[in-house]
Amino acid sequence: AxxxxxxxxxxxxxxxxxxxxxxxxxxGATPYLFWYVQSPGQGLQLLLKxxxxxxxxxGIKGFxxxxxxxxxxxxxxxxxxxxxxxxxxxxxxxxxxxxxKLVFGAGTILRVKS
Amino acid sequence: SAVISQKPSRDICQRGTSLTIQCxxxxxxxxxxxxxxxxxQSLTLIATANQGSEATYESGFVIDxxxxxxxxxxxxxxxxxxxxxxxxxxxxxxxDQGEYGYTFGSGTRxxxx
Numbered sequence: 001a002x003x004x005x006x007x008x009x010x011x012x013x014x015x016x017x018x019x020x021x022x023x024x025x026x027x028g029a030t031p032y033l034f035w036y037v038q039s040p041g042q043g044l045q046l047l048l049k050x051x052x053x054x055x056x057x058x059g060i061k062g063f064x065x066x067x068x069x070x071x072x073x074x075x076x077x078x079x080x081x082x083x084x085x086x087x088x089x090x091x092x093x094x095x096x097x098x099x100x101k102l103v104f105g106a107g108t109i110l111r112v113k114s
Numbered sequence: 115s116a117v118i119s120q121k122p123s124r125d126i127c128q129r130g131t132s133l134t135i136q137c138x139x140x141x142x143x144x145x146x147x148x149x150x151x152x153x154x155q156s157l158t159l160i161a162t163a164n165q166g167s168e169a170t171y172e173s174g175f176v177i178d179x180x181x182x183x184x185x186x187x188x189x190x191x192x193x194x195x196x197x198x199x200x201x202x203x204x205x206x207x208x209x210d211q212g213e214y215g216y217t218f219g220s221g222t223r224x225x226x227x
Binding site: 034036041044049090094100101102104106107 | 216217219
């Protein structure tokens with residue numbers, strides 16, 4: 001069974017600073033990896049996903065993530081954080097598209113200070 | 115990607131009552147998923163719903179407590195039965211769009227008093 005670890009519960013960064021949110025997964029086969037963002041009182045919005053191919057994935061809102069199989073990681077990055085990026089970020093792993101459930105990490109709450 | 119309409123968006127219910135949450139998708143999808151997000155926690159899958167068959171429940175969730183209907187390829191309901199304060203959560207439906215990933219509804223914030 002798959003599992004996801006997001007080791008950082010809270011992260012605070014200054015506006016304009018770079019950001020990296022960590023995600024480690026456990027899965028025996030090729031994982032399908034996702035990052036979602038949830039703003040307060042909102043549903044989940046997909047930032048990016050990795051299925052195969054290029055291990056550096058570009059997403060919406062200027063986010064990117066890099067899949068590193070050797071480290072079982074899928075860390076999310078952004079070069080310059082905006083105050084509107086303050087939200088909770090979830091990493092998730094699935095066994096594949098077409099009907100496989102997602103297993104979510106515990107989430108990382110991002111605070112942006114001006 | 116698909117657009118999911120979920121309602122109600124929020125509700126406050128008395129303990130012992132039931133609430134039915136609706137999820138409408140603007141396109142046909144084979145599988146729909148229902149998740150629970152307890153306060154301050156991550157998402158946990160309740161069940162997977164296929165059209166025309168019984169839902170498949172995850173460990174710790176039972177049909178008597180969370181009956182699910184899936185009458186067609188665009189609609190599903192989740193009922194939270196005989197509610198207690200511990201059922202206070204956000205409930206979200208999700209659809210699988212294959213290579214485009216999983217899309218989520220905006221959620222139903224339930225408070226049981």
